[in-house]
Amino acid sequence: xxxxxxxxxxxxxxxxxxxxxxxxxxxxxxxxxxxxxxxxxxxxxxxxxxxxxxxxxxxxxxxxxxxxxxxxxxxxxxxxxxxxxxxxxxxxxxxxxxxxxxxxxxxxxxxxxxxxxxxxxxxxxxxxxxxxxxxxxxxxxxxxxxxxxxxxxxxxxxxxxxxxxxxxxxxxxxxxxxxxxxxxxxxxxxxxxxxxxxxxxxxxxxxxxxxxxxxxxxxxxxxxxxxxxxxxxxxxxxxxxxxxxxxxxxxxxxxxxxxxxxxxxxxxxxxxxxxxxxxxxxxxxxxxxxxxxxxxxxxxxxxxxxxxxxxxxxxxxxxxxxxxxxxxxxxxxx
Numbered sequence: 625x626x627x628x629x630x631x632x633x634x635x636x637x638x639x640x641x642x643x644x645x646x647x648x649x650x651x652x653x654x655x656x657x658x659x660x661x662x663x664x665x666x667x668x669x670x671x672x673x674x675x676x677x678x679x680x681x682x683x684x685x686x687x688x689x690x691x692x693x694x695x696x697x698x699x700x701x702x703x704x705x706x707x708x709x710x711x712x713x714x715x716x717x718x719x720x721x722x723x724x725x726x727x728x729x730x731x732x733x734x735x736x737x738x739x740x741x742x743x744x745x746x747x748x749x750x751x752x753x754x755x756x757x758x759x760x761x762x763x764x765x766x767x768x769x770x771x772x773x774x775x776x777x778x779x780x781x782x783x784x785x786x787x788x789x790x791x792x793x794x795x796x797x798x799x800x801x802x803x804x805x806x807x808x809x810x811x812x813x814x815x816x817x818x819x820x821x822x823x824x825x826x827x828x829x830x831x832x833x834x835x836x837x838x839x840x841x842x843x844x845x846x847x848x849x850x851x852x853x854x855x856x857x858x859x860x861x862x863x864x865x866x867x868x869x870x871x872x873x874x875x876x877x878x879x880x881x882x883x884x885x886x887x888x889x890x891x892x893x894x895x896x897x898x899x900x901x902x903x904x905x906x907x908x909x910x911x912x913x914x915x916x917x918x919x920x921x922x923x924x925x926x927x928x929x930x931x932x933x934x935x936x937x938x939x940x941x942x943x944x945x946x947x948x949x950x951x952x953x954x955x956x957x958x
Contacts, residue, residue, distance in 0.1 A: 694751040694946060700728045700957035702940065703741050704755045707732040708891060710914030711755040711778070711938040718777045718940070718951060727957025730755070735863055739821075742766070746943050753954075756941030757914075759810040759865050759933065761817035767944035770937065771951045778939040779913035783931035784865065788905035789898050790927060796904070799856050799877060801848040803905055804929045806873055808840065813933060816868040830871035834879070841876055851881040859903040862888045866908040869932065873907055892918060899925035907932050914938060 702719070704712045712732055719725045733741075738754050739762060745752035746766055753771070762768060786803050793800040812833070819829040834841050856877060860870040867888075874884045889897065895915070897903040899922035909915055909928075940951060948954065 694948060695955040695957070697751050698753060702728060702730045702753050702755060703738050704730045704732045705735045705738050706890075709755070710910065710916070711757055714778045714913070714938060715755045715940065718773075718775075721775055721777055722951050722954075724952050724954045724956055728954075739864075742943075749943075749945060751942070751946050753940050753942050755938070757863075757865070757910075757938045758936065759813040759817070761814055761821045761864055762941075764814040764818045765821070768941050769944050769949075770939040770941055771953075772949055773939055773951055778937075781934075782910055782913055782936040782938065784869070784907070784933040784936050785909040785911055786905065786907045786929040786932050787895075787898055787909050787926050788929060789901045789903065790925065791901070792904055792927070796854060796856060798848040798851055798880060799854070799882060799904070801846075802844050802876055802880070803873065803907070805844045805846065806876075806907060807844075807932050808869075808872075810933065810935060812837070812840075813865060813868055816872065817864045820868060821864065826867050826871040827875070829868070830875040833872055834875050844876060845880065848880060853881065853883050855883045855885070856905075857885040857887060857903045859887045859889050859894045859897050859906050860908045861891050861894055863908075865936075869907045891915065895919075895922050898922070910936060910938075 702715050704715060706712065712730060715730045719728045719730060742752060742754050742762060743766075744750075756762070756768070756770065786806060788800065788803055792803075816829050816833050819832065820826055824832070858870055858874060860866040870886055874886045878884050887903065894903075894906055894908065895918040898906055909919065911919055942948060
């Protein structure tokens with residue numbers, strides 16, 4: 625199917641304008657030795673250095689010095705994803721609201737570029753803060769943590785919901801049944817995402833999941849009859865979560881006899897396509913925060929089938945080895 629070619633050329637071209645949618649004690653001893661020449665002076669310097677090193681070390685254990693160093697080492701920059709993504713918007717708000725982030729920048733790029741930067745930083749044990757969300761394969765592969773968000777800028781836990789066009793139940797009752805009953809767990813999504821990240825195609829990873837979780841798949845297809853080549857189009861944003869979930873649902877529908885087209889789009893176009901009826905549905909709606917504005921714009925023109933995954937989350941994510949626990953532990957650039 626190619627029903628989206630004109631739309632992607634037209635609407636995606638203007639998306640950038642409309643989208644609202646990541647020292648030590650030994651060192652000090654050497655310094656003391658260099659500045660003192662006689663034996664008595666060296667002894668005095670060594671004693672003072674030992675005491676100072678203990679005091680300095682205690683302070684660093686508490687994290688007061690480390691967080692300042694982290695912030696400077698990160699060049700006061702949060703590594704983000706696509707412009708307009710909800711987590712990027714929340715990060716930009718956090719920069720405005722938290723004194724600890726005064727003077728920081730949110731550097732937008734892409735989900736893939738963010739993941740690459742995160743992996744490179746972890747390989748070198750360097751500090752990094754990214755706009756993160758879960759489910760995501762990075763939590764399966766790396767030891768990561770969310771920074772506490774005392775002001776609640778990133779909101780509470782979210783749901784990933786399924787949205788379909790109006791009239792789908794009447795036109796394709798069997799597809800509607802599957803989409804309505806589709807629901808899985810974060811660990812299952814993470815494992816599917818990680819398989820894709822490690823080299824499997826989305827199609828192969830989805831087929832493996834369906835084959836290995838037949839009981840769950842049977843619960844999704846209960847009451848749905850096989851069809852003979854009925855065309856259906858699902859749209860999704862190219863986040864790892866949505867690549868995984870959309871291909872798994874697509875595999876299930878294909879096995880029921882549907883002729884399935886899976887079309888990647890930008891956030892705003894994805895929502896508009898379902899609301900306008902040009903696409904049949906999506907399993908990629910992050911609510912209530914990430915896609916809040918897009919949902920408000922289109923909710924009266926589509927049908928909400930509820931959560932397909934609960935407990936999703938967005939926020940600032942850092943490697944576990946970083947000795948910071950809260951956004952407020954970071955240091956302003958000003």
